[in-house]
Amino acid sequence: MSKQAQHWEKTRGLLFVTLAIWFVFSIGIFLFGAEMEASSIRPFGYPLSYYMTCQGSLGIFVILIFWFAGRQEKIDEEFGFSEREDD
Amino acid sequence: MFKGKFIDNLPKIYGTYTGGFIVFIILMAIGEQAGMSAKVIGICFVAFTVLIYALIGYLSRTIQVDAYYLAGRQVPTVFNGMATAADWMSGASFVAMAGGIYFKGYGYMALLVGWTGGYVLVASLLAPYLRKFGCYTVPDFIGTRYGGNLARLSAVIVLTVASFTYVTAQINATGTIASVALDIPFNIAVYVGLASILMCSMLGGMRAVTWTQVAQYIVLIIAYLIPVFWISNKMGAGVFPHLMLADEVARIAELESQFGLGSIKNSAADLKQVPKGLSGITKAHAEVNTTPWKFISLAVCMMAGTASLPHVMMRYFTTPSVKAARRSVGWSLFFIFLLYSSAPMLATLSKLSLMDPNLATGIIGKSISEVKAIDWYQNWNQANLMFVSDFNGNGTLELNEFFMGGKAVVLATPEIAGLPYVISGLVAAGGMAAAMSTADGLVLAISNALSHDIYYKMINPKAETAKRLLIARILLVLIGFAGATIAALEIQGILGSVIWAFDFAMSGLFFPLVLGVWWKRANAQGAVAGMLGGLAAGSAYLIAVRSGYPGFLDITQLTFGIVGSVVSLVLMIVVSLATKAPDAATQKMVDDVRVPSGKAILGRQH
Numbered sequence: 001m002s003k004q005a006q007h008w009e010k011t012r013g014l015l016f017v018t019l020a021i022w023f024v025f026s027i028g029i030f031l032f033g034a035e036m037e038a039s040s041i042r043p044f045g046y047p048l049s050y051y052m053t054c055q056g057s058l059g060i061f062v063i064l065i066f067w068f069a070g071r072q073e074k075i076d077e078e079f080g081f082s083e084r085e086d087d
Numbered sequence: 088m089f090k091g092k093f094i095d096n097l098p099k100i101y102g103t104y105t106g107g108f109i110v111f112i113i114l115m116a117i118g119e120q121a122g123m124s125a126k127v128i129g130i131c132f133v134a135f136t137v138l139i140y141a142l143i144g145y146l147s148r149t150i151q152v153d154a155y156y157l158a159g160r161q162v163p164t165v166f167n168g169m170a171t172a173a174d175w176m177s178g179a180s181f182v183a184m185a186g187g188i189y190f191k192g193y194g195y196m197a198l199l200v201g202w203t204g205g206y207v208l209v210a211s212l213l214a215p216y217l218r219k220f221g222c223y224t225v226p227d228f229i230g231t232r233y234g235g236n237l238a239r240l241s242a243v244i245v246l247t248v249a250s251f252t253y254v255t256a257q258i259n260a261t262g263t264i265a266s267v268a269l270d271i272p273f274n275i276a277v278y279v280g281l282a283s284i285l286m287c288s289m290l291g292g293m294r295a296v297t298w299t300q301v302a303q304y305i306v307l308i309i310a311y312l313i314p315v316f317w318i319s320n321k322m323g324a325g326v327f328p329h330l331m332l333a334d335e336v337a338r339i340a341e342l343e344s345q346f347g348l349g350s351i352k353n354s355a356a357d358l359k360q361v362p363k364g365l366s367g368i369t370k371a372h373a374e375v376n377t378t379p380w381k382f383i384s385l386a387v388c389m390m391a392g393t394a395s396l397p398h399v400m401m402r403y404f405t406t407p408s409v410k411a412a413r414r415s416v417g418w419s420l421f422f423i424f425l426l427y428s429s430a431p432m433l434a435t436l437s438k439l440s441l442m443d444p445n446l447a448t449g450i451i452g453k454s455i456s457e458v459k460a461i462d463w464y465q466n467w468n469q470a471n472l473m474f475v476s477d478f479n480g481n482g483t484l485e486l487n488e489f490f491m492g493g494k495a496v497v498l499a500t501p502e503i504a505g506l507p508y509v510i511s512g513l514v515a516a517g518g519m520a521a522a523m524s525t526a527d528g529l530v531l532a533i534s535n536a537l538s539h540d541i542y543y544k545m546i547n548p549k550a551e552t553a554k555r556l557l558i559a560r561i562l563l564v565l566i567g568f569a570g571a572t573i574a575a576l577e578i579q580g581i582l583g584s585v586i587w588a589f590d591f592a593m594s595g596l597f598f599p600l601v602l603g604v605w606w607k608r609a610n611a612q613g614a615v616a617g618m619l620g621g622l623a624a625g626s627a628y629l630i631a632v633r634s635g636y637p638g639f640l641d642i643t644q645l646t647f648g649i650v651g652s653v654v655s656l657v658l659m660i661v662v663s664l665a666t667k668a669p670d671a672a673t674q675k676m677v678d679d680v681r682v683p684s685g686k687a688i689l690g691r692q693h
Contacts, residue, residue, distance in 0.1 A: 008681055018211045026204035026390060030382050033193070033375040045333025050373045053196035054431040055329065058203045058424050065210045065417040072215075073410060081682040083408045 007079040014075065018068045025057040094161055101166075104139075105305050111135060112309075116509045125508045129268040132512035133519055136306055140299045140523065141286040147298050148290035152552055155292030155559065156223040156535060158405040162297055167411075168418025170297050171402040173304035175202075175419065176426055177253075178260025178522035179585040181307060184427075186493030187582055189434040192370045194377035194385075198586075199427050201386035203420060205393025210416035213394055214403040216604040216680050218412035221687025222404060224532070225397040225596070226540040229618075231689060232603045233611040234673065236545050241618040243536045245595030246397045248622065251570065253396075253588035254529040256581045258284070258567075258574040260522035263494060267470055268515040274575045280523070281571040288527045289560055292535075296527045297405060303520035308425055310517020315429045318436045318504045322446065328432045335439050339372045342442050346451060346486035353487055357478045364580065365474050365490040372438060380641055388648040392589025395596035397536070398528035409683035437500040442486070448504055451486050458484050463502040467495055493582065530570065534562040586645050587629070594625030594651020598659055607677050613663030620658040625651025 029036065029052060036049035043051045076082045093100075115128055149155055162170065180202070187195040222228040225246060230239030261280025266273045287299040315328055325331025343349075348371065361367075370376050393399065402419075403412045440448045450458050455477045458464055467473040472492035475484055491499075498518065501510040538559035543550055550558075595618045602609040602617075628650040632638050642649055676688055 004678060004682065011681070015211050018207065022204060022207040022211075026200055026207075026386060027383050030197075030200070030386065031379045033377075033379055033382060037375045042333070044330045046336060047373060049193065049375050050196075050336065050431075053193065053200055055428045057200050058428055061203050061207050062417065062420050062424050064207055065420055066414070068207075068211055069410075069413040069417055072413060076410075076683050079682075081684045083410060083683050 003079055007075065007081055010075045010078075011072065014068065014071050018064065021064055022061070025052075025060045029057070094163065097163065097166055101301060101305065104302060105309075108136075108306060108309070112509065112513060115512060116507065119507055119509050125511070126270060128508055128512040129270075129515055132516040133265065133268040136516045136520060137283045137286075137523075140302060140520075141283065143299045143302055144287040144289070144291060144295040147295035149292065149294050150553070150556065152555065154294045155556055156539065158294040158297045160405055161407055162405040164406065164411045164415045165418050166301055167297075167402060167406050167415040168422055169304040170300035171399065171415070171419035172422035172426075173300040173307065173520070173524035174296075174402055174528040175399055175423060175525070176307065176521050177525035177585060178257050178264075178518060179582050180426065180430075181311065181521035182260055182264070182494050182497050182518045183580075183582040183585075185430045185433045185437070186496035188431050189438055189496045190366055190368065190370065190493065191376075192372050193375050194370070194382065196431065197377075197382045197385040198389060199430065201389025202393060203423060203427060204386065205390035206416055206420040206423075208390060208394040209399070209403075210413055212601050213400065213604065214416050215409045215413045215683065217400060217600075218403050218406060219409050219680050219683060219687060221689040221693075223401075223539050223689075223693070224536045225400055225600070226536050227544075227689070229599060229603065229614065230540060230544065232673070232676065233599075233609070233614045234669075235611045238611045238614050238618075239540050239544060241615050242596065242599070243540050245592070245618050245622050246536050247533055248626075249396065249588050249592035249595070250398060250529045250533050251566075252584055252591060253398075254526055254533070254566075254570045255574045256584035256588070257522045257526035257529065258570045259577065259584075260581050261519060261526065262571075262574060264498075264515050264518045264522065267498070268512070268519075277571050277575045280519075280526075281567050283519075284523050284526045284530065285564060285567050287523065288531050289563055292556075292559065293401075293405060293531060296531055297402075299527065300524045303524040304422065306520040307517040307524075308422070310513045310520070311426050311429060311433075314501045314504075314506065314510055314514060315433050315436065317506055317510065318440065318500070319432070321504065321506070322436065322440070324436065324439075328436065329428055332432055332435050335435055336373050339435065339438055339442065340374070342439075342451075343368075343371055343486075346442070348486060351485070351487050353478060357476070360476055361490050362471055362474055365472070365492050367487055367490045368438070372435070378641070384642065384646045384649060388593060388646045389586075389589055391593040391597045391652060392648060395592040395600060396589065397592075397596075398525075398532040400600075401532060401535075402528070433500065434496060437496050437503070440500065440504045441489070451484055451489065453484055454482055455484050455488075456482075463499065466502075467491075467499050472499070493580070526570075530563055530567050533566050534559055537562050537566075583645075590625060590629070590646065590648030590651065591622065593648035594655060595619075595622035597652050598656045602659060604677070604680060607674050608663060608668055609659065610663050610666055610669045612666040613659045613661075616662040617655040617659030621651045621655025624654035 033049050037047050039048045041048050220228050226239050226242035229242035262277035265279045266276035288296050319328035324335050406412045406415050442451050443449045444452045472495040474490040542558050599614045599617050625647050628647045632644045
């Protein structure tokens with residue numbers, strides 16, 4: 001397998017992991033809105049459903065993107081596909 | 088003071104600017120103590136900030152193509168994040184979103200999830216690849232990747248429909264704020280707003296828009312956060328509202344049942360008296376009040392729409408590298424998060440200020456005549472954004488007898504909560520910044536697509552630089568005027584039109600963009616079918632639902648993008664597979680896009 005094909009395979013793998021996490025916090029948990037509301041887990045005292053829509057999921061997305069960017073940079077470096085500075 | 092290159096001095100320049108703005112706020116506060124009238128303060132805030140943006144716009148003027156279209160591809164990561172956040176957060180986010188949450192509760196909080204979750208798609212599926220491509224505009228990518236003028240033209244059509252729907256809402260918002268702050272009629276204020284928007288973008292294109300957007304972000308975030316923190320502290324709700332309002336949320340639920348929310352309904356005849364566009368509180372504040380599907384479908388539409396809106400995507404074409412584009416998406420979302428996580432807090436504080444009889448500001452339970460005598464009530468009633476009426480004739484204001492416009496939640500709350508007027512002036516300036524920055528990005532996206540993709544790429548490929556940029560500027564002004572003219576008609580509310588824009592973009596562009604990078608087999612025929620078919624299907628569904636068709640699967644006029652994008656996906660796959668695979672050169676191009684190193688597909692000047 002060529003270097004480029006391997007690079008793309010890893011990149012795709014990272015994409016699937018990223019999208020899986022994204023799916024859980026943007027769609028998955030909101031299938032259970034009522035259950036979250038009734039839950040005894042109450043971050044900072046807010047009902048869980050309310051907290052996730054206000055801050056929880058939003059914050060996770062921010063962290064997720066930085067994590068994704070870091071991982072992708074590692075993959076690019078591994079195969080020597082990083083850009084030179086000031087390209 | 089600022090030696091060396093402009094880019095190296097950015098932190099210093101914007102640091103000084105922020106300091107200057109805070110000094111200005113303090114001066115205004117002193118002025119208020121010294122007896123400056125509310126009207127003068129409002130005018131000062133809006134005029135001062137708009138003049139600064141215009142000055143930045145003028146200083147960033149350019150006669151170079153890559154500066155005009157791409158800000159010279161040298162916008163640093165964090166600053167591009169700020170500019171994108173301002174580009175992104177429109178009048179709808181700033182002025183209307185807290186209002187939507189105030190009235191609809193959990194059901195509308197799907198917008199928060201959707202408008203942030205979409206950035207994960209932008210970062211992972213699109214932005215870095217489109218940056219590698221090196222295109223000037225989104226149709227530039229479509230046209231080169233798929234090949235052919237028809238694909239390019241289809242992309243321009245979808246872009247124009249979506250962005251134009253969006254921009255009328257923003258010009259409407261600038262008009263609303265300008266008319267309240269400067270005390271002029273709305274249909275004139277719309278053109279004042281337009282003039283300010285054009286001043287920022289006309290001379291310097293993307294370069295000017297970038298540097299004004301950074302300035303606008305600083306104003307809008309200060310203007311949003313100060314009232315939230317101030318009210319929270321004044322009310323004794325907590326020093327850091329985001330983590331400390333749980334008791335207030337619970338208190339609102341208690342008051343809701345005490346005031347009979349949900350059990351006392353207004354008769355149709357009573358509701359007729361209420362001015363158009365105002366609503367009362369009919370939904371519980373924090374309860375899960377919608378079905379999972381309704382919540383998720385709205386969130387999905389906003390996420391896919393985020394990833395397809397050209398004015399956001401083109402911000403990532405301006406970064407120095409692919410790596411920077413990726414990180415820049417993270418910074419964008421961080422800066423957006425600062426405002427979005429505050430919106431529900433503002434809605435909570437605003438509602439409690441009005442509802443709680445234990446607070447000096449509470450009006451529910453007071454006598455109608457007393458409420459009608461309050462200063463701020465009279466002001467906002469005059470602006471047609473507040474209304475009370477004694478439906479049951481008991482002389483006391485009940486929860487179901489108080490009505491407010493969605494915009495008033497953000498614009499009027501500082502006054503309601505008893506903050507000095509200087510804060511209201513600041514909020515007006517922030518709303519203006521939010522609406523202007525988005526309008527700038529949108530008008531530029533449309534005029535760039537028309538000037539670069541239609542004029543230069545299709546009509547006159549031999550045009551000289553000077554002529555291209557002249558055409559781009561003329562189109563900018565024309566589109567601005569068309570937007571303002573339609574905005575003056577006030578067809579749909581701000582939040583409604585913005586949601587439509589997302590659905591249009593998602594219907595026509597989401598799959599053609601994503602598959603362009605991720606599916607080599609996708610070809611021009613498939614893409615054209617996907618773009619036009621998706622847009623047509625989505626629009627047809629919207630029109631049908633608007634004219635009384637009940638729809639299916641609970642898909643409403645706010646989520647018609649689901650219909651459009653599914654049709655788009657199916658058409659794109661079927662038509663692509665039924666026609667010839669893209670040639671070897673195109674396949675090679677896709678391979679090149681997938682690795683960050685090496686030359687961009689399209690050169691700096693094309």
